[in-house]
């Protein structure tokens with residue numbers, strides 16, 4: 001069992017843009033399934049939520065290079081050796097807590113982001129050939145459209161499986177290791193034995209990158225209209 005040491009300190013880990021990104025993405029993906037699979041709202045909402053998802057993913061990609069320390073890819077994407085050592089360490093009596101994403105979690109984050117990106121991009125070119133089609137269908141051949149539709153249908157199952165795994169992993173940390181990762185994704189702070197301060201960048205930079213991402217998605221749709 002890994003209970004925090006008696007002398008833990010509250011360390012700021014996740015900046016507001018990363019936390020807002022996470023919960024906005026969670027909400028949008030839920031809405032995508034609600035509209036795409038269960039037709040809870042008209043399909044035009046599926047497209048609008050999809051554009052917002054695309055902009056968010058683009059923002060997160062930029063934030064991975066220009067964001068605060070714990071949100072940068074360079075901070076949490078580790079080589080196979082580090083991942084293997086991390087996994088082995090989990091079986092020790094006192095496994096260390098990571099400040100940001102742990103080496104295994106880093107790869108699960110990248111897989112989730114790529115899977116969401118593939119889902120959103122394929123949607124732009126998907127069509128049920130009846131009354132629902134993505135905004136860029138006219139730009140590609142019928143063969144590409146069919147392939148993208150297949151990808152959109154197939155990848156949604158993979159994405160669902162990854163989300164279930166993601167939530168199970170977070171709950172396992174909570175139940176088995178008594179490490180609550182959910183509260184830090186809300187408050188931004190973690191209780192750690194080590195108080196090494198992290199570097200944070202201004203939220204204005206995040207706002208500018210989000211605006212840039214929104215403009216890029218709007219420009220893509222305008223060019224493909």
Ligand code: HEM
Pocket residue numbers: 018021022025026027029030060071100101102105109112113116163166167170181182183185
């Ligand atoms: C549609 C559903 C979800 C998706 C696509 C998703 C995706 C992600 C992504 C991409 C990250 C990395 C955050 C970043 O660095 O930008 C992340 C982290 C995290 N997510 Fe989710 N998430 C989902 C639902 C949830 C739910 C329901 C919970 C709560 C149980 C949750 C808890 C967390 C936690 C605690 C982290 C931080 C993990 C760590 O400390 O390394 N997620 N998630």
Ligand code: HEM
Pocket residue numbers: 029032033036037046047048049050051053054116119120121122123124125126127128132133134135149152153156159
């Ligand atoms: C991450 C974001 C997305 C998720 C999770 C998602 C999910 C889904 C789901 C579950 C379906 C139903 C598939 C089925 O009936 O088997 C669907 C259908 C569809 N989606 Fe999405 N979607 C996303 C993004 C988009 C985007 C950005 C667009 C276009 C703007 C789009 C366009 C479509 C279209 C045209 C259909 C009907 C064609 C088909 O059945 O494949 N989707 N989507």
